[in-house]
Amino acid sequence: MPISMKQSQLFTKTKKESPSDEVSLNAELLIKAGYIEKEMSGVYSYLPLGLRVLNKIENIIRQEMNSIGGQEVLMSSLQESSTWEPTNQWSDDQVDVWFKTKLKNNTELGLAVTHEAAMTKMLKDFVQSYRDLPIYVYQFQTKFRNEVRAKSGIMRTREFVMKDLYSFSKDEAEHTEFYEKAKEAYKNIFKRVGIGHITYLTFASGGMFSKFSHEFQTITGAGEDVIYIDENKGIAINKEVYTDEVINDLELSKDELVEKRAVEVGNIFTLATRFSDALNLKYKTENGDDKSVFMGSYGIGPGRLMGTIVEVLSDGKGIIWPESIAPFKVHLLVLGEDDNTHKEANDIYNILIENNIEVLFDDRHDVNAGEKFADADLIGIPYRVVVSKRSLSDGGYEIKKRIEEGGRIVNKEDLINEFKNV
């Protein structure tokens, strides 16, 4: 990712008016600020600024997945029917979100909805012995889901990138150990992208092979789910499993639980041997017996995460990115047409780059101060630095945080130190 960019070179523009075909806050702000472009309902493209944010989110996820032993791959989007038939998931009755297509010779193909089966199939090539396990494999890969109703901007789309990790363990005990690590890694991710304080580990329906799955739910009115939170314990129950029995199981009390709307930003669940049995992924134990691999699945949608963050972190003027995922750290603005002021701004720009500080430089001419400020607020980069005749005569450069009202003047050395220290 380039460390810097001049706004005069950025091909996207901000919009003054909100799009008429979007109601959701995330889409409205992201489109107005030039982060994303809508291709059609539920299908969006990421523009230069948006891609930077997406990449930063992905990199945080990547670091956390690597730290628990994940190995990154990239699997195909086109999948053959035989991958899905063993688990009886090829039929449209079983999976109703398929996009299917055909080869020239009429062979039916599916556009990947998910990769449990494909990954299991792939690992058959590499897993024979207990010595080969455990294995943790993940990817950032495009999923296609033919949703009957796309909604909420980039929160629920028909095509989206998903980080999906699959764990392959020898037995349930080994699986559980990793599962707990994954939980912590997920918590770290949400903390690092700035929504940790409003994101809850939530007990949800576990499917056939375990009592619960775990969702990570972020509190926002824009969410689709209803959850019941115990704020002291920091956990929640999804409405779909909200029964007296479950409340007792989890040793929670109905009186302590608060109902909130939330969006599912991550999901981890135990697959057990459903896929390994169906696709015959077995290994030899120390005793020479054949045993099915014990699996788990762990998903996060970086795009949905980005949308959620925008839903949660904005004000009337625009987005307020957490520093960890902002497209740039500093938004440098030069005001006025004065040559000397521009020269000073340019110097600062180069110094920031030399010091390895990411900077978007609004070097545009003939753009009013008010417009530059409005754009900066809308785009939402954490630090704004203004170079103008006024700031220079006041002794330097004005630095202001996006979340704060007033700025202050600093000199060149202090400016650099300011950013080196944060």
Added chain:
RNA sequence: CGGGGUGUGGUGUAACGGCUAACAUUCCUGUUUUGGGAACAGGCGACUCCGGGUUCGAAUCCCGGCACCCCGACCA
């Protein structure tokens, strides 16, 4: 998939069944201006979503598609 709503220059909106489809913004030219979307002047840009119908006359009414938004259902 059920229900509701909406389709008009790039964007946001207006227009009684009746004049050359209006306004703002964006964009282009020029002059001025430069700390919160700045001023003036001029200009480009629309088969009014598509197809049919009613009518002397349709952006406007009717029928059929398609697209988009919202509520619900669904979410392997």
